[in-house]
Amino acid sequence: MSTTTRERIGLLLVALALIALPFVLAMAGTAWVRIANFAVLFVLLSLGLNIVVGFAGLLDLGYVAFYAVGAYAYALLASPHFGLHLPFWVILPIGASLACLAGVILGAPTLRLRGDYLAIVTLGFGEIVRIFMNNLSSPVNLTNGPKGINRIDPFQIGPLNFSASDTIGALVFSGPIKYYYFLLLVLLAVILVNRRLQDSRIGRAWVAIREDEIAAKSNGINTRNIKLLAFAMGASFGGIAGGMFAAIQGFVSPESFVLNESIMVLAMVVLGGMGNIWGVIAGAMLLSFVPELLRYTVEPAQRALFGKLLVDPEVLRMLVFGLALVLTMRFRPAGLWPETRHRRELDENRA
């Protein structure tokens, strides 16, 4: 890889900005650091879903189920609910594996389906998982039903507790800031893995299936296994994100894993640009931050302009969100930042 000096400086600036970001946000309030954390979680989810939807072209409307599996795995293994308190670096791989298994369980019977039909089945799967979480409270109390699981352990590395504040010099490292850095590391790893997969034999097979399944089959691709692999990989990323969600939130309940969340993540992937990692990241960031910005600006703006609250920010949020999707699909149907596979090839030639 030959990167020019300009690119290097650019990367360095981005890295510095990302490192400084939580402290800047903390000045506006710790809530904003939390918002950033959830934005990163959504980026992780979008990158996972991008493997299934963007690369392999399998429309999955139940992706949040894998997020739920990861979150509940963490919740059950690190909370007073069962009295288990395993360290997070043990649970996250377990959660990822369970989600991966769930992905295979969903993938196996649906392999012959495509498009609308697959969407309906995956949608059903997502609901099934949520309803299970909701009802597995009797006869054996597994998930504590709709009440959810409380007092989930935060991450703990030796003496470093992610729920407490530490002060180093003049810098206050609050819990959310620590999680932010951890999430950033995970995000970097996931981006790296995604890029490598995209440029690999498997990644090409995924795209080939998306482009023309019959041609892919006839050219020696075992479409069944490769599609299962896409489901499994996507689900694993969802499971990891779910585990971190449980730890950051300290509380999980079935309410966090409704269909709306699946659709939100899918919208991030589609809006950003299916198949393009950077587009997906941009889409997830946009759809995570803009609604929050609205939440914090619309109400004061209305009070200042009209003296009273005319439109609830929550209503406006969905309105803007819907409008953004409609406009994107009308003017940039491939997403804000679509996949450009040929440019990558040119870059490689230069290297």
Add this chain to the structure above:
Amino acid sequence: MTGASPRASPSPVAGLAQTAGHGASGHPPWASPAPGEVLLEARNIGKRFGGVQALKDVSLTIRHGEIYGLIGPNGAGKTTLFNVFTGLYPRDGGMVLFCGAPLNMASPHMVSAAGIARTFQNIRLFGNMTARENVMVGRHVRTHAGVIKAMLRTPGERAEEAAIRRRADELLHYVGIADRADDLARHLSYGDQRRLEIARALATEPKLLALDEPAAGMNATETAALRGLIEGVRNDGLTVLLIEHDVKLVMGLCDRVAVLDYGEKIAEDVPDVVRADPKVIEAYLGAGTG
């Protein structure tokens, strides 16, 4: 390998000889050990779609190193037979022996692994992938790196990727579209798309290359170039099965020809004999050549 290459290279053999030096093996991987031996034998193939008997007791033998033509009027069952050979359709009866062993046709990818590669009548490329990537996909069945190796980018995976890429470039050069390697497949001209499909099929290292109407929609110049390419492939030791509407092309190019009519084989011989067969004239050539 990105240098301008002569389009429709008059001597694809020489073209390959040039590039083969870069390959791992140094010679075409599909070099056939024993020309003249039976490569594919179909026995009593049957296929029914509802009430339509698309194929009825079709038997034929394709020998190593020949160009075997399959002709017949529209709806005679040529493409159906093709799809049965390549595993896209399950057959209702009969069996196929490939290299002396029964061909497991449970799934197209197994057929591909066994050594039969095909192109499609209506071109089926991966439109949003570059020409090179299309050919690289063809290498899938002969390579091994999985998800873990790709994530860790192990030295083995890197070497394999480099070899895949090298082979793809060689094959693009071989079919004469090396200069379009970085273009999206859907941006290629019609003739180049046909060539790219052949390159992708060759990437699977087939013993039998099955072409479904490769000259459809081509003008005379493009057809002549295609003919050169097919002959070159055969001269490099590959067996070719050719479905074609262009009777002149088939008669001039093929070593042996089978004629299908209403799902039945009515003739199978060298072109001159088939041309003179009264049944064939009646069924297919009659009207035009009277």
